[in-house]
Amino acid sequence: MLTRALGISSCLRRIATPNTIRRTIMTTNLQSRFDKLFGSIDALKPAFIERLGKAVEIPAVSGDETLRQQVVKKAHFLVDQLSTLGFTDIQLKHLGKQPPPTSIPDLQLPPVVLSRFGNDPSKKTVLVYGHYDVQPASLEDGWDTEPFKMFVDEKLQLMRGRGTTDDTGPLTGWLNVVQAHKNAGVELPVNLITCFEGMEESGSLGLDELIARESQGYFKGVDAVCISDNYWLGTKKPVLTYGLRGVNYYQTTVEGPAADLHSGIFGGVVAEPLVDLTQILSSLVDSKGKILVEGVDEMVAPLTEKERKLYESIDFSLDDLNAATGSETALYHKKEDILMHRWRYPSLSLHGIEGAFSSSGAKTVIPAKVHGKFSIRTVPDIDSAKLTKLVQDHCNKVFAKLGSPNRCSTELVHDGNYWVSDPHNASFTAAAKATKDVYGVEPDFTREGGSIPITLTFQDQLKCNVLLLPMGRGDDGAHSINEKLDISNFIGGMKVMSAYLHYYAESKEN
Amino acid sequence: MLTRALGISSCLRRIATPNTIRRTIMTTNLQSRFDKLFGSIDALKPAFIERLGKAVEIPAVSGDETLRQQVVKKAHFLVDQLSTLGFTDIQLKHLGKQPPPTSIPDLQLPPVVLSRFGNDPSKKTVLVYGHYDVQPASLEDGWDTEPFKMFVDEKLQLMRGRGTTDDTGPLTGWLNVVQAHKNAGVELPVNLITCFEGMEESGSLGLDELIARESQGYFKGVDAVCISDNYWLGTKKPVLTYGLRGVNYYQTTVEGPAADLHSGIFGGVVAEPLVDLTQILSSLVDSKGKILVEGVDEMVAPLTEKERKLYESIDFSLDDLNAATGSETALYHKKEDILMHRWRYPSLSLHGIEGAFSSSGAKTVIPAKVHGKFSIRTVPDIDSAKLTKLVQDHCNKVFAKLGSPNRCSTELVHDGNYWVSDPHNASFTAAAKATKDVYGVEPDFTREGGSIPITLTFQDQLKCNVLLLPMGRGDDGAHSINEKLDISNFIGGMKVMSAYLHYYAESKEN
Known part of the structure; x- marks a missing residue:
């Protein structure tokens, strides 16, 4: 799988024996693919921004029952996009009635959007999860622009709108990664399965059961799950996340x-x-x-000494927290205290x-x-x-x-449920390399104060590792007014996603 | 003034000496006028309901700055109605900018609608006050029907909608009283001045100053003020109100x-x-x-023994409170405790x-x-x-x-401010007689827990008595969902208003 995936010529294969030579060739080969892919992502920037803008326009607020039809509309929007990009086996999985308490009787849960790109048994299979529903938002809350009309701030080089960072931006990121591969003429190194849900902001109702049902169905053979639904700790240094509250x-x-x-x-x-x-x-x-x-x-x-030490090296300070809240309202002033109370x-x-x-x-x-x-x-x-x-x-x-x-x-x-993982498994290692390639620094390994309850379900039901690969920054304002995603994070994030798939395809472990 | 108002013939006047004869004649004469007036009010019922319905349709919520134009629209609606009915000297008194805090800068206060019916120096002058603004209301609060579309429940014989009882119903009642006099061919026994404000539910901003300014202007010569902006204590017995919190x-x-x-x-x-x-x-x-x-x-x-005794005779019980709240959530169970904590x-x-x-x-x-x-x-x-x-x-x-x-x-x-008055002055006595004529019982003299702060201002500025003459019942749901006014109270209330004017015109004191 490895050689095929890397496209090493039969000639080279015959003479290549020492591991060092092989690694050099692989790296060179990877570098050339990354050059093409990253160039393709840069070139497609306007199209990617346009796709995100269209998605943001649909007020898919899962917590507002009166907007349920808009959530469903956004699912159909994704089906159209996936279909256009050549995804196959696209299915809308219906989850039945929303359990009480509801105000609207017989309210149907929004569907989960499943699809595949590639189905090659010699490749690893990566399931990417995202959610297309969003938090409530209205201009009266204090937004500078309409929350459901994406505003591209050319000066600040960011996109403002509900869902830009949580989680419509990262979700469409996966679609864009496939488009970038096609445009660059680079083969996708893994089989991709999408699992996009519409109820994440309201407890992911019905998803646990779907994952259990599909673990030996649609999701059979998944080697790793990648979730891009969280944020960097601060605004400058990328992170990989191995724990959630x-x-x-x-x-x-x-x-x-x-x-x-x-x-x-x-x-x-x-x-x-x-x-x-x-x-x-x-x-x-x-x-x-x-x-x-x-x-x-x-x-x-209880806090162990080993765990306490993990916090010492992380790049974070009270100033970062104050910058993110735009205030001096911190309950703790020491870095370790802040991070521990967050995580x-x-x-x-x-x-x-x-x-x-x-x-x-x-x-x-x-x-x-x-x-x-x-x-x-x-x-x-x-x-x-x-x-x-x-x-x-x-x-x-x-x-x-x-x-x-x-x-x-x-x-x-x-x-x-909360979730804690091993930050040194194959998936995290691939993501760390990808991050280093794109951002030029080793990511911090962090935990998150927020919750993506489905992480644990994927891990338990699919018996595989789950990676949390954030795209946005700590000051993006998820769940708040003026939610935004920096264009550099959008573009950088998609490059990391792409490179991650290639590094993960290469790794010997799952 | 008394004889002229009663239209006693010169022949009778010459022979009528004993007071008992005069009173009998007066009563007979009044009775005949009341018969005509009450018949006229009954006959005009459909027109009166239609007028109230039109007024309720305008969502004149003074507490919602975004609806300020609707409040102004309702003022103009009243001007049209007054004009059609033959009121004169109709003026919209502007009160200037709403003081901070406001969300909308330079927000203008809604105007006060002043008008007259009659200007005969030989008659007493009664100023009637009402407010055309209403509390906020929306279907989502739990209303059975649209709050700003009046629903006439033929079975329960009531009108449901925001403002029906507080205070659009009573306010249009005064217009209807004039129309009933005209239709019945009965001369209005007093000069009437209307003072209708649009900011009562939001602190009557600007009205104090207007009353002070007009005390020697538009309001010069006012003998009594009548405010119909409160409710019976319960659902069966009419009351007159001499105190407010x-x-x-x-x-x-x-x-x-x-x-x-x-x-x-x-x-x-x-x-x-x-x-x-x-x-x-x-x-x-x-x-x-x-x-x-x-x-x-x-x-x-401190509570005096004399004051405590006043509470003993009032027709009220815990059951009335429970009926009004639709629950058993009373903090006190003894009649006197309930009324004192309310008043x-x-x-x-x-x-x-x-x-x-x-x-x-x-x-x-x-x-x-x-x-x-x-x-x-x-x-x-x-x-x-x-x-x-x-x-x-x-x-x-x-x-x-x-x-x-x-x-x-x-x-x-x-x-x-709170307000407490003498319940035995000429205005209260006239209203008590009118109530007895219409409802067949002596009213209870009560206080109110609610606030009509302007009461005190009228009393102080115009140096005259103020009467609170309620139209609706204690279970009308003012400020709540499904606000209503019983048709019998609407009709009965207008009859009391009419009779009050005649009795008050007759009284020797102001």
Whole structure:
């Protein structure tokens, strides 16, 4: 497979015996292919930006049930693109009804888009995963330009729009890599399988089951999985990521009156659900970031000296964090403390309240039913089910103490497991070489505070290594306003993806 | 004035000496006029419902700056209606720019609509006040029908839509009263002045100054002010209202990061503004309704035995409160406790949070800047400025204790004073007679928990009595979803308004 893949001539093959000579030839050969590929990627830049722009225009917000048809529309957009590029066996995998709680009855989950490029049994097979759904966004949140109309800032050389970095940019990156190979006349060194889902921002509902079903079907023979859905730690140095936090998303509902009430008429004589909810939310975490739910800290794996040392060499500082948040709101000032609290300790964030007044101006309402939204980022060895029980017990206990006549319940909206991998396997090694070739530096090996719960599922179900290969930067504003992707990262990222496939094809291990 | 108004013939006048005879004649004469007027109101019912429907269709939400043009549109709608009905001297009084904080720069306040019907110096002059702006409303809040499309429920004999009871229904009621007089061929016994504002739901900004300016101008010679902008206590017995709570509306802002952040990447390493805000909001009031801001309770006038006795006779029970809230969420179970906490004690309500996630579903955002909204209903002898200082000091103190790197400030959005009147003056006495005539029962004399801050301004500036004459019922859902006005209250209310004008015209005092 190796020689064929590298196209070494039969003449050379006969005389080539020492490993050093072979390696030199391989490298030369690779270099020539990389030159063609990288040139092709540079030349296709306008087309790649245009493709991303078209994709960003579809407001595929999976968390907004009223936009579900837009999510489906984006799946069909991808099918068209894949088809045009020569992908085969394109399938829309339907996942059935979205489980409760939903506002729209019989709401269908968006489909997973599967496709192949190449099906050569002598080549390794790489499954690339991406998600085409995005976080909610609206101009009123404070965006400088329409979030669903991609703005190319020529001066700053970046593309702004919802999904540019999370995850439409990287996802279309894989399509572009195939196009670049074709244009450059370079054969793809592996079989590629795409697995693009539309529910990642809402807990990847239904995907676990699909992966289990297809592990011996569509995904049979996959050697490695590559996920490009995270970011560099800072803004300058590329990273490869070998660990992720999980996330458990909760919703605490307090309800009382049958409908919203006038605070003049009823203020002082009814128990206000929002008052109760505020008491509960304020009991979950303090302003120093300490989780107040009893029993959570006890589940966290203790820090070893070996692990602590890993953090010492990473290129990061308080300034990087402050630059990314645009503020001086850090809870920790030492590099190691910041990184550990981002990667290896759990955190609890309050996201907001549904059902209360949320506009500008003043409304004198007593909301009748309010939902407090919060999530806990999980790390080894937190057990999701046990955590949920602790959270529910905590909320119930705090509510009981209030002595309120309202009703209160806490439910898990979705959960996704944490993941930690070996950063020295074949896939990571190939990606490290590719990164060095493109960016001229060795990547930092990092973990992530964010969650891509499906990582663990791929690893367990397909019994193969999973690589996290970030494209964007730490200041891209994923999930925030003015989400962007630098053009240099878009182009550089696709070069790394391409080179990774070639290095991985070469490696002797899987 | 009395005889002329009653149209007693010169013959009768000469022979009528004993007071009892005169009263009988007056009553007979009034009865005949009331028969005509009430018949006219019944006959015009379809036209009156149609007028209200047209007015409700305009989404005149004063609290939503983006709808300001709709508020202005509704003012012009009223001008057209007044003009058609023969009102004269119709003026749109502009109030200038809305003071900060506003999102839209140079936002103009909606105009006040002034007009007259009659200008006979031998008649008393009654100023009727109403507001044409409404609270926010949208179908997604849970309305059964479009809030800005009035739905006439023939089965329940009610009209549903934003503003039906608060305050578009009562406001158009005054127009209808004039139309009913004209159709019945009954002369209006007083000069009527209308003062319709478009900013009541947002603190009546600019109106205080207008009333002061016009006290010796447009409003010169006003004998009494009648405001129909509140509700019966329950659903069966009419009331007249001699007291109101005031309201101070506050907004606490906590801001930190420059933009919203991803809770995976930043959760646990930045101080979250929403966590800080939740700590502050939870420190303001407890689940039993007790205000925790130090010094507020001390400003409340002590309860006297005489005052306590007033509450004993009022027709009200816990069941009424539960019926109005559609729940069993009452903080007090004894009638007197409920009414006192609604009318003569302050209350603090939490309304919501601007800037945080507020939709259905799940969004893993750390909001960068959040505004907590709450208000305090004020009573004698709470001083507004002193209260604001207590609230700001409290919030600052709680925030300082958190040791957060975020920034926090608390501002008064608007305030309006409480008001208490003498329920035995000429205006109240006339209204009591009118109510008895229409509904067959003596009204209860009540206070209100809600705020109509302008009441006090009218009383002070025009040096005259102010009467609060409610049209709707306690379960109308003002400020809530499915706001409605029963047709019987609409019709009955207009009959009371009409009869009130005649009784008041007759009375010897102002």
